[in-house]
Amino acid sequence: xxxxxxxxxxxxxxxxxxxxxxxxxxxxxxxxxxxxxxxxxxxxxxxxxxxxxxxxxxxxxxxxxxxxxxxxxxxxxxxxxxxxxxxxxxxxxxxxxxxxxxxxxxxxxxxxxxx
Amino acid sequence: xxxxxxxxxxxxxxxxxxxxxxxxxxxxxxxxxxxxxxxxxxxxxxxxxxxxxxxxxxxxxxxxxxxxxxxxxxxxxxxxxxxxxxxxxxxxxxxxxxxxxxxxxxxxxxxxxxxxx
Numbered sequence: 001x002x003x004x005x006x007x008x009x010x011x012x013x014x015x016x017x018x019x020x021x022x023x024x025x026x027x028x029x030x031x032x033x034x035x036x037x038x039x040x041x042x043x044x045x046x047x048x049x050x051x052x053x054x055x056x057x058x059x060x061x062x063x064x065x066x067x068x069x070x071x072x073x074x075x076x077x078x079x080x081x082x083x084x085x086x087x088x089x090x091x092x093x094x095x096x097x098x099x100x101x102x103x104x105x106x107x108x109x110x111x112x113x114x115x
Numbered sequence: 116x117x118x119x120x121x122x123x124x125x126x127x128x129x130x131x132x133x134x135x136x137x138x139x140x141x142x143x144x145x146x147x148x149x150x151x152x153x154x155x156x157x158x159x160x161x162x163x164x165x166x167x168x169x170x171x172x173x174x175x176x177x178x179x180x181x182x183x184x185x186x187x188x189x190x191x192x193x194x195x196x197x198x199x200x201x202x203x204x205x206x207x208x209x210x211x212x213x214x215x216x217x218x219x220x221x222x223x224x225x226x227x228x229x230x231x232x
Binding site for chain 1: 119146148150156157158159160163171206210219220222223224225226
């Protein structure tokens with residue numbers, strides 16, 4: 001069975017500092033990997049996804065993530081945090097060969113930005 | 116195209132009552148998903164439809180839950196005899212339903228927050 005572990009339920013960084021949100025997955029075969037962001041009272045928005053090919057994936061709002069098979073990790077980074085980045089971030093996986101393409105989410109990391 | 120819309124946004128009900136939520140997907144999307152999100156957790160898959168056919172149901176979907184998508188467009192999720200443990204955010208998502216998941220991006224609505232008193 002697939003699972004996702006997000007390390008740290010809450011991360012706080014200063015504006016302009018590096019953002020690093022950690023995600024590790026468990027899967028018998030390399031899955032598809034996603035990062036979603038959820039702002040208060042809003043639905044989830046896809047930040048980026050890894051399916052195949054280049055292991056460094058660039059997403060919206062300056063975020064990127066690197067798929068490391070040997071470490072079963074898919075950490076999310078952004079070089080310089082902005083106040084508008086404050087939100088809940090979810091790492092997620094989906095089975096590579098499943099027609100359902102249902103998504104399994106981690107428990108989330110709340111990102112706070114200090115002025 | 117206004118994205119995935121859900122109605123109502125908030126629902127407060129008393130234990131034992133029935134509730135129904137509606138989801139309108141993006142118009143050309145033929146797949147529709149329901150997820151449940153409890154406080155401090157990520158969303159959990161409940162069920163999904165390919166057009167009007169319900170193809171998979173999670174074990175989380177007890178007998179008190181039923182979902183329909185009668186014409187392959189909007190969907191409803193009904194909870195009968197609500198319990199306090201049903202309090203959660205219920206999220207709907209839709210996708211094109213392409214064969215390759217790489218292109219089968221799910222777009223989420225803002226959710227319906229249910230509070231059972």
